[in-house]
Amino acid sequence: MKTNTDAFRDYLLLEKKYSSHTVNAYLNDVFSFESFVKENFEQDSIDHVNYSLIRSWIVFLVDHNISNVSVNRKMASLKAFYKFLLKSKQIEVSPMQKHKSLKTPKVVQVPFSEKELKDLLGQIESPVGFEEVRDKLIVEMFYVTGMRRAELIHLMMKNVDRSASLIKVLGKRNKERLIPILPIIADQIDSYINERDGLGNIVDSEYFFVSKKGLKLSESFVYRLINSYFSRVSEKVKKSPHVLRHTFATHLLNNGADLNSVKELLGHSSLASTQVYTHNSLAELKKVYIGAHPRNK
8 A cells, every 4th residue: 555655755756757866855854754753752654743743853853963954954855745745635734834944054155266167177178088088078068058967967868969069958857958069068079979989888878978887977976076176276165066057157147148048058947046146246247347437447
C-alpha cells in the first residue's frame, strides 16, 4: 500500500517535475521530522499534527546548532508536504499555515572580477589533451552561458547544436531554454568533441561532458574543478559554479544588458530572482554616473 510519503514523492517528481536531487532533499526533511515526532511524542504518523510539534522540532534543530537557513529549508519541505496533503484532501488545514521563517543574514554573493576571469583564462589558454580541453570548456561554458551546475552536468549531446549555434538547457522543473553559443567558445566545443570522440568507449554517451572513463560528471567533481582553478587567481572565500553564474549576470548588467534579457538567459521565472544580481551593477552605474555628470566636475 502506497504511503503518503510515497505519494508525495510521485507528486514532486511527476507533477512538480522536480529533479531527483531536490525530491530526495524534501523527503529527507520530512523523514527527519517523522523520526523526531516518533522518538519524542510516540506518534507514528505526521499526517495530522499541530504546529506545536513543528515548533518543538524547530527548537530542537536550533539547540543543535542547525543554522536558520537550514531550518528554513526544512520548514519549506514540511510546508510542501502539508500543501500536498491539503491538495489531495487528506487534511483540511495545514499546520504550517501561520508559520513564519526564521530571520537569516543577507548574504551578498561577490562575483569574480573581469580581471580574475581574464587572468585565469590566460593561464589555461592552450589546453592539451582531453581533460585540459574539457576543463577549460567547463570554465568558459559557465561564464558565457550562466547555466547552473546541474544544468551543465545534465547537458545532452543532442542539445548542443553547432549548426544553429544554440545550446538547449533543461532547467528547474524541466523548463527548457535556449542559449546562444558565442563564437569565442564555438571552436573550443569542436576541440572538446574531437577529444571526446577519441576516448573510445563512452558509457554515458548521451551526456555532453564526461570523465576520462566516459562517465557522467558528478556535482562534487565540478565544484572542486571550479574551486581549484579560481584558487589560482582569486582570494575570494567562495569559489563555486554558482559564483560563476552570478559573475555572468553581473558582468552582463555592468556592460549594459537589460534585466529582462538576463532573466531569460538565467532561466528565472520572475524578475525578483534576477534582481539579486543587480547590486554590483548598481555600484558600477554609480561609479560611471559620478565620473560623467557635469555637476560633479
